[in-house]
Amino acid sequence: MYRKILITTDGSAVSSKTACAGVEFAQxxxxxxxxxxxxxxxxxxxxxxxxxxxxxxxxEYRAAMQRAGNEHVQSILESCAQKGVRAEGMTAFAESAALKIVDVASQSNCDLIFIGSHGRSGWGHLLLGSVTNKVLSHTKIPVLVHRLIKDPRPA
Known part of the structure; x- marks a missing residue:
C-alpha cells in the first residue's frame, strides 16, 4: 500500500501526538x-x-532553526527506532511550509503525507490559515489528516 510516509512536525503538542500516530501507522x-x-x-x-x-x-538564525528542527525530528526518529521503522529526518527552510511539505514529499518519492490538524474553525481558521488545508489543496499525493479529539496540553 504505502511504502514511504512523510510525517511533518512543527514542535507543537499536536504535531508530537500526530507524529506518534504516524509512526504507529507506518509500523x-x-x-x-x-x-x-x-x-x-x-x-x-x-x-x-x-x-x-x-x-x-x-x-545565527539558520543555525538556531536547524538545531530546533533537529530536536523535533529526532524525537520522531527515536520513536521509529523503538518500533523498528526505517526513518530519516530533514529540516528545510521555506516561506510557505505547506508548499515545502508538498515539494519534499514529491521529491522524496513519498506516497503519503501524514499531517496533523489543530482543528481551528471559524475566525481562527480564516485569520491564521491552515498549513494542512494548503497541503491538501496543492498536492496530488494522498494526505492522511490526524485530528486530536482533545487538546494534548496539560490542563
Missing amino acids: QLGAEVLALFVAPEYQYPIYVEIIPPSYPSEE
Missing part, C-alpha cells in the same frame, strides 16, 4: 518514514534603517 504498514520540520526563512527587519546589534544574523 503497521511496514513503511519507512521521512520526518520533516519546515522552518520559516530568515526575515530582515524592515522597520529600521540599521539592523540592531541584538538582532540575530542570518547565519
Whole structure:
C-alpha cells in the first residue's frame, strides 16, 4: 500500500501526538518514514534603517532553526527506532511550509503525507490559515489528516 510516509512536525503538542500516530501507522504498514520540520526563512527587519546589534544574523538564525528542527525530528526518529521503522529526518527552510511539505514529499518519492490538524474553525481558521488545508489543496499525493479529539496540553 504505502511504502514511504512523510510525517511533518512543527514542535507543537499536536504535531508530537500526530507524529506518534504516524509512526504507529507506518509500523503497521511496514513503511519507512521521512520526518520533516519546515522552518520559516530568515526575515530582515524592515522597520529600521540599521539592523540592531541584538538582532540575530542570518547565519545565527539558520543555525538556531536547524538545531530546533533537529530536536523535533529526532524525537520522531527515536520513536521509529523503538518500533523498528526505517526513518530519516530533514529540516528545510521555506516561506510557505505547506508548499515545502508538498515539494519534499514529491521529491522524496513519498506516497503519503501524514499531517496533523489543530482543528481551528471559524475566525481562527480564516485569520491564521491552515498549513494542512494548503497541503491538501496543492498536492496530488494522498494526505492522511490526524485530528486530536482533545487538546494534548496539560490542563
